[in-house]
Amino acid sequence: MKPLKAFTIPFVGLKEGKHHFEYDIEQSFFEYFEYEEFNDSNIKVNLVLNKKTTLLELNFKISGTVNVNCDLTNEPYHQSIENELDLVVKFGDEYNDDNIDILIIPHGEYEINVQQYIYELIVLGVPNKLIHPGVEDGTLDSEILKKLEELSPKLTEDQNNKEDIDPRWNTLKKLLTDK
Structure with a gap:
């Protein structure tokens, strides 16, 4: 799978300190991953990259809504989601993403692609059981x-x-x- 250019951050030219990146995630992003659980999506991703001399600290915060179908009635509704992830990027001999919170990339790398982390953060932010709010309070007429x-x-x-x-x-x- 070829990485999306919009989610590639060239960190080699950045000064030390904090750098802010914002992404608007729409349905085409999930089509790229062939994920068809969402009818529509409107999600904002705030990424703060803190560049230090020997490592990078990434803080992802997502918030927004995804349009999904209720598990009980199959009625579409907007499910709000919020999620957060802190990731430390270190430099080493070879690529290693075995640890959830630490990513090790080779010394010669000059950019990092964050699309997979954003995708996983959004998908894991959605509840396991999707129930339309109208079902819970009895107002849904279906x-x-x-x-x-x-x-x-x-x-x-x-x-x-x-x-x-x-x-x-x-x-x-x-x-x-x-x-």
Whole structure:
């Protein structure tokens, strides 16, 4: 997968200190990764790169909304997300991203691509179970919910009050009382 140029930061020409980068993430970003869980997205990424003599500190902050389908009703809604990541980039003999918080890149590198970190930060910021807010507070008017209500089994008062006990259990209960 070829890296997107907009997310490549050439750090070799930057002075020591903090540098701010902002990205607006839209649906085309996720199409690049072939991620089709979002209907639409509007996410802001604030990246602060703190360049020091021997390392780089990256602080990612994302906030925004993604349009997703509810897991219960399949109704689309806007899910707000916020997430944050601190990453330390060190220089070493070879590339190593085994540690979540530390990235080691070879000494000769002059730029870093942050698209994968932004992608993972957004995807991991979305809750595992997506429930439309209207389902939780009961205000969602959906055809699916109406159909589920219509097809759900109805319990009458007679069924609730009458205990259907198999007569064989009564015989077994006698064994307990006949001690």
